């Protein structure tokens with residue numbers, strides 16, 4: 001039988017699950033294309049941003065995931081165009097890949113609601129490793145500057161941090177920044193006291209963690225406040241600049257808060273590759289049928305955050321969660337294998353595994369169907385689930401060691417600043433060649 005070529009765009013949760021489930025599939029060759037060389041475990045990004053974990057603990061090389069999968073190869077490249085008639089995928093560098101089946105699993109990016117050009121440099125997204133490293137460096141540099149600052153107003157700005165959006169990412173960021181500042185950094189700086197640090201959580205709605213049961217939201221808010229986070233509701237952000245954030249409150253008053261670091265955690269939108277498929281979209285997501293394929297093209301599947309899948313009998317699409325992407329990935333592998341074998345394709349059914357979020361170092365909220373838990377037990381559950389979902393044994397060990405160490409010692413190991421140091425300037429000092437005298441010299 002002729003071999004079929006499956007091209008998977010994206011090695012995130014969905015793409016990786018699809019490619020792995022095709023291991024050993026008869027007469028199938030798989031090519032995984034990703035613009036990064038690593039798979040990223042996004043649920044722990046906030047811990048890299050707040051110096052709990054080093055970046056390599058939550059990223060694993062895509063190639064090593066397929067070392068033992070003989071029918072799979074990996075291409076580092078960015079998918080740019082699709083010719084669905086000819087079944088050709090073109091990459092940004094102009095190279096092409098012919099496919100029999102295309103699985104689009106390219107995920108999402110931070111949603112700036114059209115303000116990326118104006119706000120992107122100041123409102124920092126929490127979506128990839130470079131975002132997390134940038135936040136970590138800005139927080140650490142703000143503390144360094146505050147330690148030396150004499151002007152009380154400037155100092156207050158340097159010790160104020162804002163998270164915009166009180167969904168799971170905003171709540172996790174706000175709690176972790178407050179803990180980092182008040183419980184860890186304040187001990188290492190001679191002139192900074194825990195109460196000097198202000199962390200604001202700004203939310204347009206009227207509660208934190210709106211996808212959760214209201215009681216869990218209330219518990220999470222209580223815990224956030226105990227950690228020193230101030231949450232403000234009914235806030236519509238109108239501007240973000242280098243000085244801070246401007247928003248309109250419920251009374252219609254315009255408020256400006258001066259801050260050193262602002263994190264933008266208001267949600268995501270599909271990556272721009274979604275628009276290149278030439279298919280129907282819903283809020284930018286590719287609309288798929290009950291098999292996770294395009295209704296008009298059984299050779300193209302879309303899964304995970306980039307896809308709009310509405311289960312039969314329901315009105316809303318599935319949420320952007322890792323289990324959705326992973327289950328859809330495993331499903332399209334089955335659908336393709338059935339197609340290749342000339343059998344009818346199965347229908348996708350999502351098994352809801354529930355939702356969870358952490359609120360600081362030792363509390364979390366967990367909701368699975370009617371079961372709800374919060375506090376320390378929920379946090380232990382959260383730790384266990386996240387360690388098990390990490391890719392690679394080495395990463396699991398690294399994360400568990402880092403967590404145990406920081407839990408016991410209250411220290412954060414990943415407090416490294418690299419961008420504030422000017423290597424070119426350093427080399428100049430060592431350069432033995434005579435330097436021209438400047439005017440002032």
Ligand SMILES: Cc1cc2nc3c(=O)[nH]c(=O)nc-3n(C[C@H](O)[C@H](O)[C@H](O)COP(=O)(O)OP(=O)(O)OC[C@H]3O[C@@H](n4cnc5c(N)ncnc54)[C@H](O)[C@@H]3O)c2cc1C
Nearest residue numbers: 010012013014034035043079106107304305320321322325
């Ligand atoms: C901060 C944060 C915390 C989260 N926490 C949780 C959580 O606790 N629990 C949970 O269930 N979910 C969580 N999520 C959501 C979860 O991470 C996503 O739902 C999941 O990653 C979606 O998987 P995916 O395969 O669709 O996309 P992704 O995992 O995002 O993978 C997409 C891949 O496609 C690649 N790519 C993109 N464009 C191209 C292109 N043009 N060409 C080639 N490659 C491309 C990217 O490099 C990436 O590797 C969180 C998300 C974020 C951002």
